[in-house]
Amino acid sequence: ACTSLKCLAYDVNNGAPFIDANRRRPVFVPDDIHKLNGYASVHYDPSAHPERRHIAVVRDPEARFRSAFLNRVHGFKDLESNPGVRRRVARLGLESRPALQRFVEDFDRYMKVSATLRHHFEPMAQFVGEDLRALEFACDVKRIDRLQDYLSEALGRPVEVPQLNEGGDGAVDVDMSLSAKAQDRLAQLIEPDTRLMATAELSA
Numbered sequence: 001a002c003t004s005l006k007c008l009a010y011d012v013n014n015g016a017p018f019i020d021a022n023r024r025r026p027v028f029v030p031d032d033i034h035k036l037n038g039y040a041s042v043h044y045d046p047s048a049h050p051e052r053r054h055i056a057v058v059r060d061p062e063a064r065f066r067s068a069f070l071n072r073v074h075g076f077k078d079l080e081s082n083p084g085v086r087r088r089v090a091r092l093g094l095e096s097r098p099a100l101q102r103f104v105e106d107f108d109r110y111m112k113v114s115a116t117l118r119h120h121f122e123p124m125a126q127f128v129g130e131d132l133r134a135l136e137f138a139c140d141v142k143r144i145d146r147l148q149d150y151l152s153e154a155l156g157r158p159v160e161v162p163q164l165n166e167g168g169d170g171a172v173d174v175d176m177s178l179s180a181k182a183q184d185r186l187a188q189l190i191e192p193d194t195r196l197m198a199t200a201e202l203s204a
Contacts, residue, residue: 001141002041005057006033008161012151017162041119044129053154055137056128057147058202061193065186066176068120069100074174078116088113099175101182107189123192132200140202 010018010033018033033039046054059067072078079089079096089096092109103110111118132138139146144161151159178186187194 001057001059003033004162006039008151008159010036010039011162012155012159041127043126046129046134053137054129054135055147055150056132056135057139057141057144058124058128058132058197059141061124061190061197062186064124064193065121065190066100069103070174070176072117072120073097073103078114079110081114081116085114097174099177101175101178104178104182104186104189107185121189123190123196125192125196128196130196130199132196132202138200138202143202 007018018036034041074097077097078085079094080086086096092113094106094109094113095102098106098110107121111121128138129135137147137150139150148159148161
């Protein structure tokens with residue numbers, strides 16, 4: 001969703017789809033959008049750009065965590081991505097393709113071995129603020145149609161979120177079960193996001 005929303009923002013800001021800088025044509029997985037000035041993922045500063053509309057798309061915290069686990073650990077294989085990460089994984093005695101329970105139990109240690117993982121498991125509040133009511137617009141990712149309607153009305157033209165999919169949510173044979181203790185630990189890990197979601201009523 002992140003890539004799709006950034007490409008949507010680019011289209012809204014520039015009136016044209018994002019063009020891959022290397023191929024000079026639209027692509028389905030435009031990785032370069034994440035490196036483009038103004039589109040990198042940064043921590044939210046509510047005082048920045050007061051002249052702009054501040055909006056957010058958020059997701060159920062547990063669904064977001066589980067999706068990030070499948071996508072980054074088993075899809076992109078972030079724990080096997082480079083020699084440095086592999087050495088740190090081995091040194092700490094971690095599994096490079098763990099089941100969800102092992103990942104949750106050893107979450108703090110897993111966060112030490114990969115900057116990419118740390119980024120993808122940061123709380124949503126780091127990127128959208130701590131109170132959704134302070135934003136002009138917010139919606140659940142399951143109701144992305146509401147974002148399209150909001151932007152279409154604001155711009156006076158039809159707006160559609162591009163369907164871009166980078167990921168590894170389709171990973172198979174991954175044990176996603178959790179014991180009661182691990183479920184409690186997961187609840188602790190996503191507590192900042194749970195608190196954030198409670199600041200506004202977003203019907204899915």
